Amino acid sequence: MFIDQLEIDVYSGAGGHGAVSFRREKYAPFGGPDGGNGGNGGSVWVKVNPALNTLLPLRNLRRYRAPDGKRGGPSNQTGASGDDLVLFVPRGTLIRDRMTQTLLADLTGPEDAVEIAVGGRGGKGNAHFTTSTHQAPRFAQDGQPGEERLLALELKMMADVGLVGFPNAGKSTLVRAVSAARPKVADYPFTTLEPSLGVVQADSFDGFVMADIPGIIEGASDGAGLGLRFIKHIERTGILLFLIDPLDPTTPVADAYRILDGELVKFNPRLARKKRFVAFTKCDLVWGEVADAVRTLSTELTSNGIEVFEISAMKKINTARLVQRLFEGVKAERGTWHLPEIEEPVPTPKMSSDPLDELS
């Protein structure tokens, strides 16, 4: 199942308290202070796992808690620290504070990670506070409490190429033809109900990621069909590939591009700036008047600087050339696309300094 929105609460562990203790040995009845420090509480990290493309694994629990640090012991024993808790998310996960809606992190890179709740520091034991004028301190420091964060996670997938098309246009068939991904293909609209990614091998060393998203229909920006719930997943793709089925009985080919583009731009005007390619699909079936209509629209698009292809994903006609041109487009865009067009992430606040530290 595909999950792209999730609310979770995370808690870092509290620091263990410092110990108050004095050395008691057979021949040293008035031994000095030897209370050890408490261990640090575990932090909660959110980290990208590039193999994921859904937030589903985090849905099992609502609350995630890192363990507390243990208290310090006698003989200068430091308490054990709580282990950090790491939550894995897909690339393109945005993390917001649910209360303030502040953006805390935008994990776009394949190895991005953020310490979202910092573990409380362990308190110092009394041994730490011994000075020449204060040789037997009878106090120790408490561990700092852990942090609580109420989070809203949102996934906006990070693909290089986003497919845009009406239902049944042949989007999933293309993904199957050029990648190892196996989205379902069927001869009815809305076969694809959730986005998926396919990795396209463009040469022996490199490739790009293509996002198959559910079909868009006219009025989607007003909620028709599946609405625009999934369009956000192409907001962060490098380039767009419009797929137009010239034989689509619901939309004349002459209007297809204009309608699709209109819905995207109504959703987010910035999408108008994305580089786009257009592929007419199912060319193994197209001839006669329809082929003429394709040619007319092609000429118009080409004169607007949009590169046009006629493909058959089923018969693999022109798909290799399409992949090569998309790859070149992706490479040209890569320098810029991953810069998120959103607010700056706010760094996680640092822990306040502890007044007792001044004593040391």
Ligand SMILES: Nc1nc2c(ncn2[C@@H]2O[C@H](COP(=O)(O)OP(=O)(O)OP(=O)(O)O)[C@@H](O)[C@H]2O)c(=O)[nH]1
């Ligand atoms: N003849 C022919 N049929 C094709 C071609 N590409 C796709 N089809 C057929 O068109 C139908 C729809 O294909 P899909 O790939 O499921 O279309 P889609 O755009 O993913 O559809 P939704 O997921 O419903 O939006 C299927 O019956 C495919 O077999 C092609 O190149 N030639």
Ligand SMILES: [Mg+2]
């Ligand atoms: Mg599909």
